[in-house]
Amino acid sequence: xxxxxxxxxxxxxxxxxKGGNKFTDGYTREAAYCNINPKDFDALGKPxxxxxxxxxxxxxxxxxxxxNTQQVGEVFVPRGIWANVVVTPETESTGSPKYKNLPxxxxxxxxxxxxxxxxxxxxxSKGRKSDFYERxxxxxxxxxQKEH
Amino acid sequence: xxxxxxxSEVRPAxxxxxxxxxxxxxxNVSKVETVKAKQGKVKCxxxxxxxxGMSCDDIEVLMANDEITTKNACTIGDARFQVLLSHDxxxxxxxxxxxxxxxxxxxxxxxxxxxxxxxxxxxxxxTSTEAMAAGIEIAELLGGLVDGNSSICHGPTIMGLxxxxxxxxxLGECRNRSDLSIYWGCNPSESHPRHLSRHSxxxxxxxxxxxxxxxxxIVVDSRLxxxxxxxxxxxxxxxxxxxxxxxxxxxxxxxEEVNEAVEKxxxxxxxxIDKLVDMVKACKFGVIWMGLGIASTRGKSHNPxxxxxxxxxxxxxxxxxxxxxxxxxxxxxxxxxxxxxxxFPFAVDFSRGYPRYQPGEYTCVDAICRGEVDAVLSIxxxxxxxxxxxxxxxxxxxxxxxxxxxxxxxxxxxDVILPGVIDGMECDGTFYRMDNVPIRARSFxxxxxxFTKSNEDTLRMLLKVIKQKKEDMEGR
Numbered sequence: 001x002x003x004x005x006x007x008x009x010x011x012x013x014x015x016x017x018k019g020g021n022k023f024t025d026g027y028t029r030e031a032a033y034c035n036i037n038p039k040d041f042d043a044l045g046k047p048x049x050x051x052x053x054x055x056x057x058x059x060x061x062x063x064x065x066x067x068n069t070q071q072v073g074e075v076f077v078p079r080g081i082w083a084n085v086v087v088t089p090e091t092e093s094t095g096s097p098k099y100k101n102l103p104x105x106x107x108x109x110x111x112x113x114x115x116x117x118x119x120x121x122x123x124x125s126k127g128r129k130s131d132f133y134e135r136x137x138x139x140x141x142x143x144x145q146k147e148h
Numbered sequence: 149x150x151x152x153x154x155x156s157e158v159r160p161a162x163x164x165x166x167x168x169x170x171x172x173x174x175x176n177v178s179k180v181e182t183v184k185a186k187q188g189k190v191k192c193x194x195x196x197x198x199x200x201g202m203s204c205d206d207i208e209v210l211m212a213n214d215e216i217t218t219k220n221a222c223t224i225g226d227a228r229f230q231v232l233l234s235h236d237x238x239x240x241x242x243x244x245x246x247x248x249x250x251x252x253x254x255x256x257x258x259x260x261x262x263x264x265x266x267x268x269x270x271x272x273x274x275t276s277t278e279a280m281a282a283g284i285e286i287a288e289l290l291g292g293l294v295d296g297n298s299s300i301c302h303g304p305t306i307m308g309l310x311x312x313x314x315x316x317x318x319l320g321e322c323r324n325r326s327d328l329s330i331y332w333g334c335n336p337s338e339s340h341p342r343h344l345s346r347h348s349x350x351x352x353x354x355x356x357x358x359x360x361x362x363x364x365x366i367v368v369d370s371r372l373x374x375x376x377x378x379x380x381x382x383x384x385x386x387x388x389x390x391x392x393x394x395x396x397x398x399x400x401x402x403x404e405e406v407n408e409a410v411e412k413x414x415x416x417x418x419x420x421i422d423k424l425v426d427m428v429k430a431c432k433f434g435v436i437w438m439g440l441g442i443a444s445t446r447g448k449s450h451n452p453x454x455x456x457x458x459x460x461x462x463x464x465x466x467x468x469x470x471x472x473x474x475x476x477x478x479x480x481x482x483x484x485x486x487x488x489x490x491x492f493p494f495a496v497d498f499s500r501g502y503p504r505y506q507p508g509e510y511t512c513v514d515a516i517c518r519g520e521v522d523a524v525l526s527i528x529x530x531x532x533x534x535x536x537x538x539x540x541x542x543x544x545x546x547x548x549x550x551x552x553x554x555x556x557x558x559x560x561x562x563d564v565i566l567p568g569v570i571d572g573m574e575c576d577g578t579f580y581r582m583d584n585v586p587i588r589a590r591s592f593x594x595x596x597x598x599f600t601k602s603n604e605d606t607l608r609m610l611l612k613v614i615k616q617k618k619e620d621m622e623g624r
Contacts (some may be wrong), residue, residue: 004387006370007441007474009339011223018199019227020234020554022533035371058537062543068357069372071415074387076371080533081557087536095299095495095511096309097536099389100333120560124532124540 003042004074005052005102007083017080023116031080032113033063034106037070052077052086054104059126060085060123061113075106081116085123190262196223198274198572199476200340202347209592222341231554232573232593239554239596242565250599254606257380257525257564258613259610260547261290262522266443266499270512272529273297274570275603276577277586280339280478280485282607283495283527289614290480291499295512297529299494301475304443305357306483306493307507308452308503315459317435317469317585318421321495324353325467327430332455332474333390335373335441343473348435354420355433363429368393369441381423388413392452393421422568436470443472456488473584477572517540525610526550527603528568532557551603556615566606569595575602 013030021027034050041064044050052075053059060082077083079099087108088098114122151390157368195207207220209229216233218226240396241253247329248256261267265350271280280296287294293484298306322329329348330386336343344350352359367379368390376382385393396410400421411417421612430559455470462468474480483493493503509516512531515521516539524531532540535555550558553568571577572589579587600606 002483006387006441008335011338011341014199014224014339017530017556018224020231020556021227022554022556023236040371056538066331071370071384071386074370084152084533084535084540085537089513089517089536089538091508091511093508094448095295095303095507095512095513096444096448097300097513097539098444100441103213116557120532120557124537124557125560126541127545138192 001042001106002123003104003106005083005086005104006076007079007087007099008043008076010078013080016079023071024136025115027080027116028113033065033077035065035067035070035076036106037071037072037074038066038068040070040075041066045108049109049111049113051107051109052104053107054086054088054102056088056124058085059110060119061109063111063113064088064108081119081124082113085119129136150489169583177610180493187591188262189279192283192592195592196572196579196587197221198477198577198579198589199225199228199571201479202340203340203477203581203587203589204342204346204577205471205587205589211593214421216508220342222339228570229573230473231570234554237554237596238565240567242562244563247250248395253564253566254323254609257566257589258617259551260523260549260563261286261292262292262617264547266515266520267292267523267525268512268515268521269294270294270529270531271482273301273474273479274528275478275481276571276579276589277481277485278577278609279479279527279571280482281489282611283525284486285585286361286525286607286611286614287496288498289611289618291501292497293510293512293515294486294490294496294498295494295510295515296479297476298474298479298482299507299511300534301479301539302443302472303507304449305438305452305472307449308443308454308456310493311449312453312456314382314456315469316461316583318571319347319471319581320559321433322435322469323351324345325433326353326435327353327356327362328366328427328434330366330368330428330436331375332380332436332438333441333443333445334369334437335369335371335375336437336439336473337375337378338373339439339475340473344378348437349378361439364431366424366427381420383416383420383424386413389414390442390445390451391447391454394451394458396421397425398454398458401428401458401461401465402457426461428468429464432464434466434468436468438470439471440475444457452506456468469623470593471583476622477581478579479516480582480584480585481578484584484586495568513539521548525550526558527551527607528553528571530556530558532559532561533569551606567597567600568597568600569600570612571603575604577602577604 183410356362367376459470490503495510497510550562
């Protein structure tokens with residue numbers, strides 16, 4: 001189904017990213033969902049999970065939420081690494097990518113939703129040419145500093 | 149006796165108490181009263197919150213050895229203060245995934261940046277103004293690009309401002325005078341949780357003594373957001389039709405006939421447009437608060453430009469101003485510092501030795517996606533978590549030096565990570581509020597490491613090393 005994606009901040013997503021908890025389950029809970037109008041929700045077949053796909057074919061799975069806050073034909077995903085998978089980098093010569101009003105495709109799918117580390121490794125790091133630079137990035141070896 | 153001299157008098161005595169009771173946690177408290185000193189708790193008042201563009205400066209922090217309690221801070225602000233005692237904090241430098249000594253890490257970072265032909269210095273919105281100035285010096289020395297959070301957030305708003313000019317005011321004026329707030333494309337109850345209660349809606353102002361009963365609220369948003377649910381009038385537009393509605397409002401405001409096609413294009417009825425115009429004309433002091441819904445949507449910089457023209461037109465009938473709800477606490481600071489050092493607000497290129505400005509060419513996302521940038525220095529920005537995937541994929545293949553407080557998606561793209569200091573909490577710093585008023589944030593604690601005192605300190609060290617290395621290379 002063709003639909004318009006808007007991303008934006010929510011207070012709980014804000015508290016998690018500002019609190020430095022970007023590798024926690026809380027981040028997945030607060031940023032990896034999609035608010036859908038009841039009519040669109042029914043048209044999609046009352047899904048638990050939906051797959052959002054942009055014009056480049058990049059896609060991400062998030063939880064589906066039925067809410068009255070959205071208009072028909074429009075969905076909302078909180079700002080974060082899940083939404084950014086489908087956000088396209090065209091800025092219309094302004095520097096600001098298409099965080100709002102982005103035409104995408106939405107479909108019902110099976111879960112699960114990837115956690116932040118898994119998503120970064122499997123999606124964002126996929127295009128990495130490891131032989132290009134024979135070295136490791138920070139999190140190739142470590143997942144955090146717990147000594148503090 | 150003025151406040152400053154009072155503080156300096158009180159300070160030595162307090163420091164003594166702190167050393168005894170809270171063991172190195174707090175060093176330099178601006179205004180402190182000790183509460184339950186025997187139990188090792190210290191109360192810091194008038195602390196500045198360095199999270200969102202509001203830079204609330206009335207926060208109270210109650211610090212103990214193992215917990216931090218805040219008063220007046222919102223959910224997001226409180227989360228930021230909790231980072232001070234977080235166990236998940238970057239406290240030592242990391243180079244290629246291995247722990248490294250501080251100076252070795254700084255030298256590696258300097259090498260990466262010197263080797264690059266087109267380095268990008270990205271100054272995050274949580275960086276203090278002083279650190280930003282140091283970052284710009286590095287960019288000038290390297291002949292690189294400088295950009296910051298203000299380009300990926302309110303960059304189009306700044307461009308609109310350059311085209312049209314802004315009728316602005318301070319938040320204090322809004323608090324004391326405004327009887328109509330129009331939130332256009334923003335949801336402050338989620339993004340700036342204290343916005344409504346502190347500056348625009350529920351507080352009692354000098355000329356609006358009744359508080360919320362003396363104020364009206366209009367929300368223009370495609371969603372029924374939590375702010376829209378509180379509004380006197382919610383204008384639910386179709387996504388991407390902001391320009392058309394703003395244009396129609398200007399026509400209606402001038403008393404001319406609005407084309408009926410507007411209803412179909414924007415999804416807003418004529419009655420609603422008339423009602424909105426009546427409310428605008430009836431108010432004594434109106435404010436348009438612009439959010440990212442106006443700057444990031446279709447039309448980009450043209451939307452804020454026409455919104456500013458609307459505010460100018462409203463001044464024919466009543467007093468009206470327009471302000472941008474800046475996302476990060478020092479988004480506006482980057483525009484200020486870059487403007488007074490280079491003459492341009494963001495997207496600056498030093499490759500020819502003098503500053504040039506071109507949004508869409510020198511802006512972070514565009515330059516990275518074109519594959520032009522061959523090294524990145526990112527300061528408190530978490531580019532990995534904020535940029536679109538296509539841009540982050542590019543970052544995976546170039547050397548990236550990051551100054552970060554907590555591990556996050558940025559760690560996946562970084563080759564060198566230098567531990568970041570929380571500016572405004574662990575070191576002093578100046579932050580420009582969303583109304584471009586500078587707020588001096590005074591530190592109330594220290595960073596959990598010895599090798600650097602502030603992000604400015606880190607960048608000055610890096611600058612010194614780069615300078616030295618460049619001189620050595622040229623000497624040879």
